[in-house]
Amino acid sequence: MTNPKIVxxxxxxxxxxxxxxxxxxxxxxxxxxxIRVPCSGFVRPGWLEDAxxxxxxxxxxxxxxxxxxxxxxxxxxxxxxxxQQQRRLQxxxxxxxxxxxxxxxxxxxxxxxxEVRVFSDRLAAMAGGQATPAPxxxxxxxxxxx
Amino acid sequence: xSTVTADSSRYGRFMTGLLRITLRLDTFIHTLYPTDFNPxxxxxxxxxxxxxxxxxxxxxxxxxYEASLAAAFESVRYISDEVPYGGIIRGVHRYAADGFIVAIxxxxxxxxxxxxxxFSRDNPWISGMFLLLFGGLIGFTGYQLVWDERAQVLTTMFxxxxxxxxxxxxxxxxxxxGGVGIGEGTLVRILFLHIVPASTLYVMLWWHYLRLRHPKVxxxxxxxxxxxxxxxxxxxxxxxxxxxxxxPAARPTSFPMDVFFMVPxxxxxxxxxxxxxxxxxxxxxxGLAVPYFSRRxxxxxxxxxxxxxxxxxDGNCTGCELCYFDCPYNAIVMVPSPGPxxxxxxANRTLLAVILxxxxxxxxxxxxxxxxxxxxxxKFMERDVRIEIAQAVQA
Numbered sequence: 001m002t003n004p005k006i007v008x009x010x011x012x013x014x015x016x017x018x019x020x021x022x023x024x025x026x027x028x029x030x031x032x033x034x035i036r037v038p039c040s041g042f043v044r045p046g047w048l049e050d051a052x053x054x055x056x057x058x059x060x061x062x063x064x065x066x067x068x069x070x071x072x073x074x075x076x077x078x079x080x081x082x083x084q085q086q087r088r089l090q091x092x093x094x095x096x097x098x099x100x101x102x103x104x105x106x107x108x109x110x111x112x113x114x115e116v117r118v119f120s121d122r123l124a125a126m127a128g129g130q131a132t133p134a135p136x137x138x139x140x141x142x143x144x145x146x
Numbered sequence: 147x148s149t150v151t152a153d154s155s156r157y158g159r160f161m162t163g164l165l166r167i168t169l170r171l172d173t174f175i176h177t178l179y180p181t182d183f184n185p186x187x188x189x190x191x192x193x194x195x196x197x198x199x200x201x202x203x204x205x206x207x208x209x210x211y212e213a214s215l216a217a218a219f220e221s222v223r224y225i226s227d228e229v230p231y232g233g234i235i236r237g238v239h240r241y242a243a244d245g246f247i248v249a250i251x252x253x254x255x256x257x258x259x260x261x262x263x264x265f266s267r268d269n270p271w272i273s274g275m276f277l278l279l280f281g282g283l284i285g286f287t288g289y290q291l292v293w294d295e296r297a298q299v300l301t302t303m304f305x306x307x308x309x310x311x312x313x314x315x316x317x318x319x320x321x322x323x324g325g326v327g328i329g330e331g332t333l334v335r336i337l338f339l340h341i342v343p344a345s346t347l348y349v350m351l352w353w354h355y356l357r358l359r360h361p362k363v364x365x366x367x368x369x370x371x372x373x374x375x376x377x378x379x380x381x382x383x384x385x386x387x388x389x390x391x392x393x394p395a396a397r398p399t400s401f402p403m404d405v406f407f408m409v410p411x412x413x414x415x416x417x418x419x420x421x422x423x424x425x426x427x428x429x430x431x432x433g434l435a436v437p438y439f440s441r442r443x444x445x446x447x448x449x450x451x452x453x454x455x456x457x458x459x460d461g462n463c464t465g466c467e468l469c470y471f472d473c474p475y476n477a478i479v480m481v482p483s484p485g486p487x488x489x490x491x492x493a494n495r496t497l498l499a500v501i502l503x504x505x506x507x508x509x510x511x512x513x514x515x516x517x518x519x520x521x522x523x524x525k526f527m528e529r530d531v532r533i534e535i536a537q538a539v540q541a
Contacts, residue, residue: 033538042510055539067187071509072474
């Protein structure tokens with residue numbers, strides 16, 4: 001499995017996704033499917049486990065930087081729920097590293113992409129496949145990035 | 147927040163620009179501090195901390211202060227020079243007041259520029275405008291209490307502003323002075339107008355916090371220590387001082403300026419007292435109107451997702467209170483259940499969650515909190531999310 005299927009729940013108010021997206025997938029990492037949510041706290045932890053059970057290699061949730069949630073508490077609550085869900089996964093013999101919580105602000109596109117890339121590479125390594133190629137070796141996407 | 151850029155009106159683009167600048171500043175601060183310690187995330191907590199310092203030091207000063215024309219200046223000098231640590235406490239009271247104004251202005255602009263005053267969050271904004279108004283009034287009467295030459299000039303200027311108000315002006319000036327001229331009752335009234343609005347601030351803070359669950363009332367511990375230390379350091383290095391004692395004969399033409407409280411009086415250099423009053427009223431009324439005048443009251447007008455007010459699915463609600471604890475806006479209340487739910491888990495419930503629609507901002511945090519599928523955002527339902535997950539994992 002060289003391109004692990006990844007589902008990402010990304011808050012509307014966190015990292016600016018428009019320049020990164022190609023349809024519903026990240027342009028640089030087409031194995032990552034992004035679901036926009038109104039706040040990271042909207043994500044029900046059961047959905048994360050369902051996504052893993054239905055065949056996703058990994059799931060992550062992205063909220064705003066801790067302390068800066070537009071709705072004051074959403075990302076803190078989600079961080080706690082992800083921790084709790086990871087313990088639950090461990091009890092069910094599912095590797096908790098397949099679930100991750102990120103926090104990035106509007107302008108943190110590079111940091112967000114770097115973190116998703118590391119997550120994707122780690123999942124690929126776990127599956128015994130190759131890491132996704134580094135961005136420099138990829139052909140430039142058609143149309144170029146703004 | 148790319149969805150916000152969909153707002154194409156000129157005001158919308160301007161506010162989006164301000165938002166991007168504000169968050170760019172955060173990105174810079176995060177190179178210095180971890181995000182949890184960004185002081186701009188705690189401007190409200192810092193204001194509350196300054197207010198707490200002000201109340202404690204103010205109680206100390208109140209024990210020694212005498213509100214009479216003859217004794218006021220002398221009692222302040224006595225506090226500064228002869229009471230042990232009195233000068234320090236007076237300085238702390240002065241610098242904490244400056245810090246209070248700076249912190250609440252930062253709080254105001256940050257929450258304005260990051261759109262945290264829209265939709266049903268106008269309640270904290272309105273109470274915040276009243277807190278700002280009363281904070282300014284308290285600062286102004288604080289400068290008068292010293293009753294030095296500056297206080298005298300300030301009082302004269304303030305009376306000129308009051309008298310410039312048509313019809314009610316003379317009466318208001320008379321009420322303020324406690325007679326036809328400045329007399330023995332005046333300073334008592336000013337002391338009253340210093341302490342009672344300060345107490346009222348806490349009533350308004352209750353209003354300010356009314357729709358917030360777990361408000362961040364205090365900044366992180368290291369910031370508390372830094373702020374308290376900074377205020378004491380300033381009070382020791384640059385002591386707060388009085389000018390010359392006020393006398394009826396004195397006619398000073400200039401005084402030391404305090405940029406945080408004296409701006410209206412500074413404007414009197416160019417404007418007539420009436421114009422300053424009109425400007426102040428316009429600023430205050432305009433401030434109250436900020437959440438409404440932009441016509442960005444609804445999600446579609448603002449260009450963000452309109453998910454609909456959260457709805458409770460009666461049959462599934464078990465009355466477990468998880469959504470009630472997690473809602474950041476106190477928009478969910480638990481009421482005695484009128485009957486059992488339909489699902490097995492809900493069969494023995496005693497409570498039922500009810501959404502107060504006027505408080506809901508459609509964030510969906512309650513959906514994430516509910517393990518019983520008893521809450522939905524009407525325009526972004528669990529079914530929609532599951533369809534998206536299915537799309538994501540196929541191919």
